[in-house]
Amino acid sequence: MDVIVEAVTQVWPGRRGSSVVALDRFSHRFASRRFSCLLGPSGCGKSTLIQIVGGLETASSGTVQIVDPSRPSIVRPPGADSVMVWQNLNLFPWRSVLDNVAFGLEMQGVSKAERHTHAKVLIMSVGLGGFEGHLPGQLSGGMRQRVALARALIMERPVMLMDEPFGALDAQTKIVMQEELLRVFDQTQKTIIFVTHAIEEAILLGDEVIVMTARPGRIKEILTVDLPRPRSLEMVNSKTFGTLFDRAFHLIREEVMTSMAQQTTALEAR
Amino acid sequence: MTDGKTRLAGIAERAMPALVIAGVLLAWELFVRLRGIAPIYLPPPSTIAVYLFRMITDGSIAFNLGVTLLRIFAGFAVAAVTGVTLGVLMGMSRIIARIADPWIAALYPLPKIALIPLLVIWLGTGEVYKIVISAITAFFPIVISTYAGIRQTDQGLVKAARDLGANRRQIQMKIVIPAAIPSIFAGLHLGMGVTVILVVAAEMIGSSSQSGMGFLLIQSGQVMETEKVFASLFVLAVVGALIIKLQEWVDRKVAPWTVYRQEN
Numbered sequence: 001m002d003v004i005v006e007a008v009t010q011v012w013p014g015r016r017g018s019s020v021v022a023l024d025r026f027s028h029r030f031a032s033r034r035f036s037c038l039l040g041p042s043g044c045g046k047s048t049l050i051q052i053v054g055g056l057e058t059a060s061s062g063t064v065q066i067v068d069p070s071r072p073s074i075v076r077p078p079g080a081d082s083v084m085v086w087q088n089l090n091l092f093p094w095r096s097v098l099d100n101v102a103f104g105l106e107m108q109g110v111s112k113a114e115r116h117t118h119a120k121v122l123i124m125s126v127g128l129g130g131f132e133g134h135l136p137g138q139l140s141g142g143m144r145q146r147v148a149l150a151r152a153l154i155m156e157r158p159v160m161l162m163d164e165p166f167g168a169l170d171a172q173t174k175i176v177m178q179e180e181l182l183r184v185f186d187q188t189q190k191t192i193i194f195v196t197h198a199i200e201e202a203i204l205l206g207d208e209v210i211v212m213t214a215r216p217g218r219i220k221e222i223l224t225v226d227l228p229r230p231r232s233l234e235m236v237n238s239k240t241f242g243t244l245f246d247r248a249f250h251l252i253r254e255e256v257m258t259s260m261a262q263q264t265t266a267l268e269a270r
Numbered sequence: 271m272t273d274g275k276t277r278l279a280g281i282a283e284r285a286m287p288a289l290v291i292a293g294v295l296l297a298w299e300l301f302v303r304l305r306g307i308a309p310i311y312l313p314p315p316s317t318i319a320v321y322l323f324r325m326i327t328d329g330s331i332a333f334n335l336g337v338t339l340l341r342i343f344a345g346f347a348v349a350a351v352t353g354v355t356l357g358v359l360m361g362m363s364r365i366i367a368r369i370a371d372p373w374i375a376a377l378y379p380l381p382k383i384a385l386i387p388l389l390v391i392w393l394g395t396g397e398v399y400k401i402v403i404s405a406i407t408a409f410f411p412i413v414i415s416t417y418a419g420i421r422q423t424d425q426g427l428v429k430a431a432r433d434l435g436a437n438r439r440q441i442q443m444k445i446v447i448p449a450a451i452p453s454i455f456a457g458l459h460l461g462m463g464v465t466v467i468l469v470v471a472a473e474m475i476g477s478s479s480q481s482g483m484g485f486l487l488i489q490s491g492q493v494m495e496t497e498k499v500f501a502s503l504f505v506l507a508v509v510g511a512l513i514i515k516l517q518e519w520v521d522r523k524v525a526p527w528t529v530y531r532q533e534n
Contacts, residue, residue, distance in 0.1 A: 051429075054433060056429050056432065080435060083433060083434070084430070084433045086426065086430060088426060090426045090427050090429070090430035092427060092430075092431075092448070093527045094448045094449075094451070094525065094527045103431070103434050103436075103444075104435055106444075107431075107434060107435040107436045107444075108435060135527045136527075137527055151434070155434065155435070
């Protein structure tokens with residue numbers, strides 16, 4: 001499924017009648033089977049954007065539409081097309097790994113036996129076999145991340161929205177999870193929109209890196225990553241990677257400076 | 271060598287509280303005996319122990335404690351059921367919250383002991399009066415904590431559930447209520463604490479039943495049997511501590527996830 005974002009603007013009401021423009025006329029077509037990374041300084045509205053795409057926030061203006069590229073004439077508003085993997089995971093702490101992963105099916109009214117069978121397969125596939133009965137609080141950060149991934153994958157939705165999912169992980173676990181995600185992407189061919197502020201991660205994972213401006217969030221530049229798939233970590237040392245990194249770094253640096261200047265002004269104005 | 275030392279230090283640390291208690295009791299005993307203080311003011315621990323033993327063997331502790339515990343659990347049960355129910359309803363319906371809020375705001379700060387004269391007029395001095403006064407008192411912390419817990423549900427969890435296809439009702443039953451459980455338990459702990467206080471107080475004031483630990487205390491006090499007063503206080507303290515431990519055990523059984531800290 002392609003996700004067509006058209007002129008999405010998000011304005012937050014501020015204090016004393018002022019308002020903050022978080023996103024300013026963001027337009028982009030997130031193509032099927034493409035891994036898109038949204039890269040930008042904090043506060044640039046990238047999390048807001050994917051929440052709007054996921055139907056969890058309502059945009060002030062603009063539209064999000066879904067189209068099946070094999071039937072391009074039928075454009076429709078999004079329904080249950082996407083699933084989110086959250087920055088802070090949002091696992092349900094009182095539910096076992098099994099019942100966290102099976103949650104989506106339970107909400108659909110799938111019988112216990114059936115949803116548990118299905119969930120177990122996914123738990124095995126993310127390498128958590130044997131931990132079905134554990135509570136999220138008993139697991140390490142990386143393991144919880146796998147639970148969150150399995151809980152999203154069980155929904156079998158064509159679009160996966162990921163909001164800095166690996167931001168809180170230590171460096172080693174992060175590498176393992178990135179490889180895990182690349183494997184999932186290569187196997188399932190979903191449309192992935194992945195929010196990050198890590199340049200290296202964006203280039204390593206993405207087919208395209210959408211660099212965003214500081215607030216208000218707009219597209220600054222789209223970098224196409226022509227590294228071959230399947231991707232591997234060694235590609236970090238390639239010349240292509242180096243060139244892309246330098247370009248992205250340059251773009252991001254400007255925006256981070258702008259963002260910091262904005263924050264300073266905001267503090268001074270207080 | 272170092273190992274032996276740390277182990278000794280560990281044993282010493284664990285033995286310390288018991289040693290301090292023993293020390294205080296010994297000082298108390300010596301102070302009373304050496305200064306010749308009349309037992310009517312302050313009996314020595316050894317005499318209190320003898321009285322306690324007698325009260326246990328003649329069955330007066332078992333009977334009065336049993337009666338008090340029954341009243342405590344009856345009052346607590348009423349308060350828990352009504353308090354949690356209303357708290358959940360308030361958390362889910364803005365109208366119910368609006369209606370209930372001024373009543374709770376007005377009645378919560380009122381010292382419930384001040385209701386005793388009124389309740390005695392209405393209900394007499396029997397069992398109903400004691401259960402009602404303790405239930406009313408325990409009701410408020412329970413309803414307030416439950417309501418707060420429901421309202422403070424992590425919105426991230428709600429959004430995540432919605433994203434995974436949960437409808438409004440499913441979100442309330444499967445997310446909001448379980449998420450409020452730690453807060454509900456905190457309310458139940460507070461409620462149990464005040465139930466114990468109010469039952470014992472009600473047994474002391476205007477009770478016609480001539481039973482319970484509160485009655486035993488006031489009766490012993492009136493006839494200047496200070497040893498029995500101390501023995502009863504000791505029993506109440508121990509039972510209070512046991513009730514708290516029991517509640518903590520129930521919490522862990524019912525909601526084991528509250529034991530693990532979430533550090534997502």
